[in-house]
Amino acid sequence: MNINKYFSITLITLMTMTFAYAEKPVAISKSDGPYSLEIGVSVDVGGQKIMRNQNNKNTVNPAFAKTSRPCPPFCIQPMELRPGVETIGEQEIIHYAVMMSKGQKMPDGSEIMIIDSRTPDWTAKGMIPGAVNLPWTLLSERKGADPISIAEIMTEQFGAKEQNGLFYFDTAKTLVLYCNGMWCGQSPNNIKSLLKYGYPADKIKWYRGGMQNWEILGFNTVK
Numbered sequence: 001m002n003i004n005k006y007f008s009i010t011l012i013t014l015m016t017m018t019f020a021y022a023e024k025p026v027a028i029s030k031s032d033g034p035y036s037l038e039i040g041v042s043v044d045v046g047g048q049k050i051m052r053n054q055n056n057k058n059t060v061n062p063a064f065a066k067t068s069r070p071c072p073p074f075c076i077q078p079m080e081l082r083p084g085v086e087t088i089g090e091q092e093i094i095h096y097a098v099m100m101s102k103g104q105k106m107p108d109g110s111e112i113m114i115i116d117s118r119t120p121d122w123t124a125k126g127m128i129p130g131a132v133n134l135p136w137t138l139l140s141e142r143k144g145a146d147p148i149s150i151a152e153i154m155t156e157q158f159g160a161k162e163q164n165g166l167f168y169f170d171t172a173k174t175l176v177l178y179c180n181g182m183w184c185g186q187s188p189n190n191i192k193s194l195l196k197y198g199y200p201a202d203k204i205k206w207y208r209g210g211m212q213n214w215e216i217l218g219f220n221t222v223k
Contacts, residue, residue, distance in 0.1 A: 026052040026218060029091055043094060046101035048129035050094055053218035063125060064181065064212040074183045077208060081188055084201025088176070090217060093207045096176045097130040106174045110203060111159065114176045117187035118211075122180060126221025128214060131178075136186045139193035154197065169200050176205040181212030 028043065028050075042051035079087055088096075093114065099105075100112040114131040116123055123133045134157070137143040139150055151167075154160040160172040175194070179186035191204055214221070 024056055026054050026056070028052060028094065043098060044101070045097045045130040048222055049220065050097065050129050051220050053220070058218055061215045064215045069183055071183070073185060075185075077182050077185070077188055079208065081191060081206055081208075082195060082201060085191060085195075085204045085206055086202075087208050088205050089207070089209065090213065090219070092205070093128065093176060093178070096174075096205065097128070101130060108174075108203075110171070111173045112176065113158070113173045115178075115187075115190065117177050117179045117190040118184075119186070122186075122211075124223065126211075126223055128178065128211075129220070129222050134190065136179075136189040136193070139190055139197075150197065154199075158199075160199075167198050169198065169203065172199065172203060174203045174205065175199075176207065178207035178210045181210040182208050183212075184210055 042049045081087065096112050097114055100114060105111055114128065116127045116131040116133045117136045118133070119135045119137065120133070127133065134153070138145055138153060141147075141150075151162055154167055154172075155162050158172050158175065161168040161170075177187040177190055179188075187206060187210065191206060194204060195201060211221075
């Protein structure tokens with residue numbers, strides 16, 4: 001066999017295999033998964049799309065490729081942050097995002113709010129579609145947050161009620177919080193502050209994997 005012809009056939013075969021591989025769709029999960037109503041290559045969240053990169057050769061964002069950040073302060077977070085606070089994954093946070101965008105409520109009747117707990121220098125790099133930014137410093141007295149500002153966040157953003165200096169959370173929202181990943185302390189700090197002020201643990205969900213897992217799985221971000 002002509003050697004040039006052999007190499008040409010081999011190259012064409014390899015290129016065909018590469019293109020075929022790159023064209024395999026990257027869905028969010030199988031159609032028989034727990035959130036089959038939200039399955040597909042993309043999910044609409046209030047006009048924003050949640051989707052995964054369709055390039056099968058895509059690699060992780062360098063900002064989240066580090067494996068060995070100094071500890072402290074970037075120590076590995078436990079799987080159970082606090083008793084009663086549910087730790088969730090990607091399918092769950094997408095499920096809550098879809099519920100929120102459709103105006104659906106939790107079984108207890110509460111609305112849903114997804115919170116990016118990171119400081120603006122991090123959120124400028126991209127957020128999960130549907131999330132709002134509430135830097136952890138805004139609920140931290142040791143970082144300068146004052147009781148009046150904290151009370152305004154509790155009542156005006158989270159839906160709690162205040163009377164005689166006490167918070168009541170019957171009508172408060174279910175909060176889904178995340179930050180940079182399993183090594184990040186920003187959403188854990190937000191959650192600890194919420195619990196300190198009496199926020200019910202069963203109204204707090206924590207996406208432990210955060211942006212690092214989100215990026216590793218090829219999900220898109222919005223600014």
